[in-house]
Amino acid sequence: MDLTQSAADLAFREEVRSWLEEHLSGEFAGLRGKGGSGRDDEFHDERLAWNRHLAAHGWTCLGWPVEYGGRGLSLHQQVIFHEEYARADAPTRVNHLGEELLGPTLIAFGTEEQKDRFLPKIAAVEELWCQGYSEPGAGSDLANVSTRARLEGDEWVIDGQKVWTSLAQFAQWIFVVARTEAGSTRHHGLSFLLVPVDQPGVEIRPIVQNTGGAEFNEVFFTGARTHADLIVGEQGRGWGVAMGLLGFERGVSTIGQQVGFARELDGVIALAKETGAIEDPVLRDRLATARAELEVMRWNALRGLAGLEGGSDSAAGGGAGSIAKLVWSNWHRRLGEIAMEVAGARSLATANAPYELDAWQSLFLFSRADTIYGGSDEVQRNILAERVLGLPKEVKGDLR
Known part of the structure; x- marks a missing residue:
């Protein structure tokens, strides 16, 4: 492991530091320190505006390949950005689940059509995502999920419940691990689906925590629908995709x-x-x-x-x-x-x-x-x- 900083890395660190100092001012000056664990629902609209400001200046998706809208920066430069961002006490970004988790997962496992449809809007912070993994009976034991999806014509129909879903109340999309093969157990027969949140079959109920915040939610699916081609990876082989995403986390x-x-x-x-x-x-x-x-x-x-x-x-x-x-x-x-x-x-x-x-x-x-x-x-x-x-x-x- 060679952590020696090159002249280019030092220059990049100064670029990040200077940009944050200049732009965390004016309308964004009051956002320093806002958000974070237990408070990720506070000042959401203002932090969304800040996150879009970052995107407009090329400070999102730093490690994504250039062909998918990223900057293709080295691991070392990505570390530098996150260090300087934290040192500036910049607000927690609202696009973490899309930029850091789903985006890399689609790049690794998604179809070209899925990449074309979703990656540009993630990079521009035009669509926000949440994670449909945990359930009341399958929190840490993810392989025990019982949410089910069946294929009807050209749509998946989804029934079940997710819980501890961070920022679902602000998201337009949710990626869902669901059981798509009847009679399957454990990690067999699961699929990784991309589901729109704004539809009659999806109900979101915020959970008020003992810190007073409500960044977590229950999400109920009652005949919720998504198009048949919005499955990442093969049907019934979603466990590998789900574990790949956790690696990016x-x-x-x-x-x-x-x-x-x-x-x-x-x-x-x-x-x-x-x-x-x-x-x-x-x-x-x-x-x-x-x-x-x-x-x-x-x-x-x-x-x-x-x-x-x-x-x-x-x-x-x-x-x-x-x-x-x-x-x-x-x-x-x-x-x-x-x-x-x-x-x-x-x-x-x-x-x-x-x-x-x-x-x-x-x-x-x-x-x-x-x-x-x-x-x-x-x-x-x-x-x-x-x-x-x-x-x-x-x-x-x-x-x-």
Whole structure:
């Protein structure tokens, strides 16, 4: 792994930094720090305008091939962009699911007609997407999905329910993992469908979280329809497409996430100095450990990305993505706990009635979910045990 920055990389970093400084001003100046985990539904229209401003200036889809509307930048330059974007405290982008997840999936698995239809609108932030994976009985165990789709003439007809669907209330499209072969079980017989949201057969119900936000939703399909050719990959072989998309989920944007973590840690340290908690040697040691762990996390993430670029790792191969998810989610959850300890007794009461949380209370509450969403700890450990270490598969069912 060679992370030496060339003259071109240094120039690119300065270009990104200067552009963000110039453009995060005027109507966009107030958006710094807006959005993010637990708050991804706030200032949505304003952040959408910002995301379209980025697109108009060529700052979306940086890693996509040029022929599909991207800039074809190197992995190193993509990392630079996400680092500088986070350091500028720029608002969370609203197009993550389309740009970072579905777009690369269509480039890898989609037909040319699907690429022509969807990629330009993703790149321009003209259509937003959400992810129809988890269900009430199939959260971390994605292979247990029960949402079904049947082919009627030239349309798929879909019935079922999805849950924890981020930003569905703002999306025009949803990519859905559905069972398309009657009698199939587990990962067999699943298909990956592209479904329009604005139709009578789709109902969206926001879920209010304990942080007060409502970025998650329940989505109900009752005879919802999509055209027969809006299936990505072969019928019944959607598991491979779904897993390919999850591999893209843990890409270069995670480096920007870690810059955000560093900002949160700096804030907790400042709070410890303000409250005097920094004088506690045990707490001071925990903060120092968190700083060291964050630095190690960054280098491991870069090493994992380098492995993916070099073809030496995959979502089901070397396991870098699963290791990274385990590490950052548990680190972030511990940071939330440290923040509550630093804040002391005041962390137990809301700032204002009826339920106004401060930043540290929101961090603590939302970070409790970090080890569940995006693949729970248990699932990540099973992946590493079975697919990487070659250990026996987990026993299912009655052990008697």
